[in-house]
Amino acid sequence: MAHTGNSSMHGSSSRPQLLDLSKAEIQGNVEEKYPSILLPNQSHDISYLALDIGGSLIKLMYFSRHQDQSTNDKRMRNVKNRLGFPSNRRSYPILGGRLHFVKFETTKINECLDFIYSKRLHFGGGESRYSDSSTELNVVIKATGGGAHKFADLFKERLGLILDKEDEMSCLVAGANFLLKAIRHEAFTHMEGQKEFVQIDPNDLFPYLLVNIGSGVSMIKVDGDGKFERISGTNVGGGTYWGLGRLLTKCESFDELLELSQKGDNRNTDMLVGDIYGGMDYAKIGLSASTIASSFGKATSEKKGLEDYRPEDISLSLLRMISYNIAQIAYLNALRFGLKRIFFGGFFIRGHAYTMDAISFAIHFWSNGAAQAMFLRHEGFLGALGAFMSYEKHGLDDLMVHQLVERFPMGAPYTGGNIHGPPLRDLNEKISWMEKFLQKGTEITAPVPMTRPGTTGLGGFEVPLSKGSILRSDASALNVGVLHLVPTLEVFPLLADLKMYEPNTIDLSDPNELEYWFKILSENLPDLVAKAVASEGGTDDAKRRGDAFARAFSAHLTRLMEEPAAYGKLGLARLLEMREECLREFHFFDAYISIKQRENEASIAVLPDLLMELDSLDEETRLLTLIEGVLAANIFDWGSRACVDLYLKGTIIEIYRMSRNKMQRPWRVDDFDVFKERILGTGDKKPPPHRRALLFVDNSGADIVLGMLPLARELLRRGTEVVLVANSLPALNDVTAMELPDIVAEAAKHCDILRRAAESGGLLVDAMSTTLDSPRENSSSVPLMVVENGCGSPCIDFRQVSSELAAAAKDADLIILEGMGRALHTNLNAQFKCDALKLAMVKNQRFAEKLIKGNIYDCICKYEPAN
Numbered sequence: 017m018a019h020t021g022n023s024s025m026h027g028s029s030s031r032p033q034l035l036d037l038s039k040a041e042i043q044g045n046v047e048e049k050y051p052s053i054l055l056p057n058q059s060h061d062i063s064y065l066a067l068d069i070g071g072s073l074i075k076l077m078y079f080s081r082h083q084d085q086s087t088n089d090k091r092m093r094n095v096k097n098r099l100g101f102p103s104n105r106r107s108y109p110i111l112g113g114r115l116h117f118v119k120f121e122t123t124k125i126n127e128c129l130d131f132i133y134s135k136r137l138h139f140g141g142g143e144s145r146y147s148d149s150s151t152e153l154n155v156v157i158k159a160t161g162g163g164a165h166k167f168a169d170l171f172k173e174r175l176g177l178i179l180d181k182e183d184e185m186s187c188l189v190a191g192a193n194f195l196l197k198a199i200r201h202e203a204f205t206h207m208e209g210q211k212e213f214v215q216i217d218p219n220d221l222f223p224y225l226l227v228n229i230g231s232g233v234s235m236i237k238v239d240g241d242g243k244f245e246r247i248s249g250t251n252v253g254g255g256t257y258w259g260l261g262r263l264l265t266k267c268e269s270f271d272e273l274l275e276l277s278q279k280g281d282n283r284n285t286d287m288l289v290g291d292i293y294g295g296m297d298y299a300k301i302g303l304s305a306s307t308i309a310s311s312f313g314k315a316t317s318e319k320k321g322l323e324d325y326r327p328e329d330i331s332l333s334l335l336r337m338i339s340y341n342i343a344q345i346a347y348l349n350a351l352r353f354g355l356k357r358i359f360f361g362g363f364f365i366r367g368h369a370y371t372m373d374a375i376s377f378a379i380h381f382w383s384n385g386a387a388q389a390m391f392l393r394h395e396g397f398l399g400a401l402g403a404f405m406s407y408e409k410h411g412l413d414d415l416m417v418h419q420l421v422e423r424f425p426m427g428a429p430y431t432g433g434n435i436h437g438p439p440l441r442d443l444n445e446k447i448s449w450m451e452k453f454l455q456k457g458t459e460i461t462a463p464v465p466m467t468r469p470g471t472t473g474l475g476g477f478e479v480p481l482s483k484g485s486i487l488r489s490d491a492s493a494l495n496v497g498v499l500h501l502v503p504t505l506e507v508f509p510l511l512a513d514l515k516m517y518e519p520n521t522i523d524l525s526d527p528n529e530l531e532y533w534f535k536i537l538s539e540n541l542p543d544l545v546a547k548a549v550a551s552e553g554g555t556d557d558a559k560r561r562g563d564a565f566a567r568a569f570s571a572h573l574t575r576l577m578e579e580p581a582a583y584g585k586l587g588l589a590r591l592l593e594m595r596e597e598c599l600r601e602f603h604f605f606d607a608y609i610s611i612k613q614r615e616n617e618a619s620i621a622v623l624p625d626l627l628m629e630l631d632s633l634d635e636e637t638r639l640l641t642l643i644e645g646v647l648a649a650n651i652f653d654w655g656s657r658a659c660v661d662l663y664l665k666g667t668i669i670e671i672y673r674m675s676r677n678k679m680q681r682p683w684r685v686d687d688f689d690v691f692k693e694r695i696l697g698t699g700d701k702k703p704p705p706h707r708r709a710l711l712f713v714d715n716s717g718a719d720i721v722l723g724m725l726p727l728a729r730e731l732l733r734r735g736t737e738v739v740l741v742a743n744s745l746p747a748l749n750d751v752t753a754m755e756l757p758d759i760v761a762e763a764a765k766h767c768d769i770l771r772r773a774a775e776s777g778g779l780l781v782d783a784m785s786t787t788l789d790s791p792r793e794n795s796s797s798v799p800l801m802v803v804e805n806g807c808g809s810p811c812i813d814f815r816q817v818s819s820e821l822a823a824a825a826k827d828a829d830l831i832i833l834e835g836m837g838r839a840l841h842t843n844l845n846a847q848f849k850c851d852a853l854k855l856a857m858v859k860n861q862r863f864a865e866k867l868i869k870g871n872i873y874d875c876i877c878k879y880e881p882a883n
């Protein structure tokens with residue numbers, strides 16, 4: 017090795033490092049023999065890449081940094097000062113980044129080397145401006161699998177990478193443990209075509225049996241982190257299916273072989289019990305006539321020539337033979353050590369429904385129903401993940417489930433489970449790819465909702481029920497998204513019971529429900545695209561991006577219609593979020609920006625009149641009018657078809673008035689009187705005000721200005737601190753935390769209460785001469801503050817909120833959730849540790865019928881005191 021000196025420069029070789037060479041300078045005398053080199057930008061000694069090079073496939077995991085979005089604006093600094101949340105947080109070297117998963121065929125290792133090169137992963141993810149000189153660097157990366165030994169020289173020669181070899185088994189175990197603890201919908205069962213996610217309690221994970229079906233099969237008893245033993249294995253594995261299958265069928269690819277099996281009928285090749293017993297069961301020992309007595313046993317018939325055996329049937333027989341065999345050995349080993357749980361990984365499974373059904377059936381069959389097979393969504397990436405985690409300094413193993421967000425980028429519906437092609441470098445390449453993939457045509461078409469697929473079959477000894485065309489093998493491939501690491505996310509501390517919490521109100525595993533929401537989203541698409549394109553000036557470029565967005569989102573919808581659990585458990589919140597993410601992916605950062613501005617201005621204009629009207633009312637009427645106002649103003653929702661139609665018929669103020677005039681109690685859910693009693697008391701008894709209220713706001717315009725702000729004002733006036741909680745990123749016409757200070761400042765021009773509270777909360781620092789970050793101490797008002805919620809979606813999942821919201825929640829004793837997304841689609845049934853008020857107008861007929869047995873435009877005022 018020519019450059020061993022380098023690795024000692026960075027300390028031990030077990031702590032590999034990547035160098036950021038930008039702005040590198042020679043320090044001291046250049047004429048010196050070994051002048052030292054200053055690397056001013058080398059801040060983190062972390063690596064970005066890990067490999068698992070197996071006998072059949074190369075699994076690559078790489079890390080990419082987020083573009084720094086945290087602008088650390090004044091609002092944020094102010095919030096930090098006010099709420100005093102920890103500034104000396106543990107710093108994660110990989111803070112704000114993404115983990116990507118890619119695979120290549122080992123025989124095509126050049127594709128893998130090219131991929132690493134083109135993504136500049138061989139010297140730290142494109143951060144360095146240096147290129148070929150990097151080959152002299154001897155950057156060390158973690159690698160596991162047999163290929164880490166076999167191909168070490170190649171990596172050194174071609175990319176200057178030194179492979180630091182990690183033990184394959186310990187990587188598999190580390191990867192599996194991490195996934196089972198940190199990813200919410202990782203493990204699932206698969207029986208008779210039905211996939212069901214299993215929530216594993218991280219405190220009750222061990223012991224388990226890990227069966228990794230790669231080319232060969234390893235069986236590992238896992239007792240804890242780093243505590244394991246390889247108890248068995250078998251040479252009859254994934255390589256056997258592919259290799260023998262190729263010999264017998266002349267198939268050109270693994271996928272082709274798998275696809276053939278779907279059209280197969282193994283009764284032509286397998287000898288069944290019925291074949292031996294004249295069509296009868298051998299009931300005495302529990303074997304039915306359809307049980308396979310001998311795999312390929314029928315292929316001995318002298319009446320048939322070899323060419324009479326169909327490749328389809330051969331592939332199916334082989335797939336069953338190997339799946340059953342592995343499952344049987346796995347079960348016997350589980351029995352040997354008394355292990356109850358068996359997880360199957362490795363790319364032999366390939367997210368293929370029939371393979372999983374077969375393994376599940378076999379485990380069930382031999383254990384007499386006592387054991388159950390479970391599968392992992394990141395099936396083949398266990399080893400690569402383990403290798404990545406073996407870097408000492410990432411802090412990855414400290415990450416918790418609430419700090420990880422899995423996102424499915426544009427290509428997911430197409431490339432899910434497939435071998436990787438060339439990397440897409442920029443937006444333009446993405447759009448071209450999208451255009452090519454979906455052929456020509458510029459019109460935006462909504463995806464046609466498809467009928468739900470049947471299953472590939474029973475997976476048991478029966479012949480597949482619905483064979484062939486229904487389930488393409490690529491449709492059954494499990495998708496693995498990009499893992500976004502967001503260490504600043506926290507669990508909302510006021511959730512009553514994290515374990516019981518389920519944000520989604522609607523169950524999308526009900527096919528009718530699913531179809532309905534898919535139709536809604538598809539129908540809304542052309543209008544959304546028009547808005548998005550307009551928001552970017554309506555240029556040709558914007559149109560092209562809009563078109564690509566529509567195609568990409570439609571593709572997600574179609575994919576999920578085919579297989580609802582493809583991206584993990586599907587909830588409405590996820591679906592709505594995906595739409596926003598997809599917009600952002602095509603650089604539409606705020607599709608509703610001009611609508612939001614217009615509505616804010618129109619509403620601010622009528623605010624003074626409204627405040628005057630309110631102030632003329634007695635306490636009780638005022639409170640009722642305020643709640644009515646919130647409900648009425650919640651009609652402005654660009655996510656609702658019915659409302660968008662409404663907007664065409666009148667101005668925003670006309671609609672607001674009409675909506676308010678129509679308010680009639682009792683509302684469909686009406687706890688107003690209980691809420692009123694808590695706020696105003698009864699008779700002479702005046703209850704103390706709430707200490708701090710968190711107001712989760714929804715839409716821009718009338719909703720925030722004429723609905724929520726006046727309510728906030730009332731609470732402030734009563735001595736309750738108010739924190740407005742708004743989205744971190746735009747979604748539909750929702751108001752964002754960035755936009756709120758300006759809106760509050762405008763409103764404060766018309767109202768002393770708001771002005772003093774906003775001053776006290778440090779929201780008006782720009783408008784005042786007081787020094788930044790030191791709100792007026794002599795202000796007599798309780799503060800009004802703004803925090804971001806950590807979301808970019810119309811819904812909120814309280815398991816993953818921003819740290820500033822979590823900090824604000826510490827002193828809060830009232831939360832008010834407003835709007836359909838946050839109070840109905842999600843969280844209608846959520847329980848909190850403090851008083852909670854949920855306010856929304858239902859702007860969807862089906863939702864109204866289903867959830868509240870009411871009608872569109874019915875209102876909900878649900879109040880649940882802390883118990």
Ligand SMILES: Nc1ncnc2c1ncn2[C@@H]1O[C@H](COP(=O)(O)OP(=O)(O)OP(=O)(O)O)[C@@H](O)[C@H]1O
Pocket residue numbers: 069070071072073074121161162229230231232233253254255256257258270271361362363364365366396435
């Ligand atoms: N596109 C593909 N090309 C080849 N094999 C595939 C493909 N997709 C799935 N497979 C299956 O996955 C198996 C490889 O799985 P995996 O990547 O987990 O193992 P490996 O690491 O290559 O093997 P080992 O761990 O035994 O060295 C193959 O033997 C084959 O059965």
Ligand SMILES: CC(C)(CO)[C@@H](O)C(=O)NCCC(=O)O
Pocket residue numbers: 070071161162184230231232233234248249250251
């Ligand atoms: C050799 C390995 C560990 C390489 O991943 C794997 O292919 C395997 O476990 N093969 C099975 C060998 C046996 O135990 O019979």
Ligand SMILES: [Mn+2]
Pocket residue numbers: 068069070071161230231399
């Ligand atoms: Mn392997």
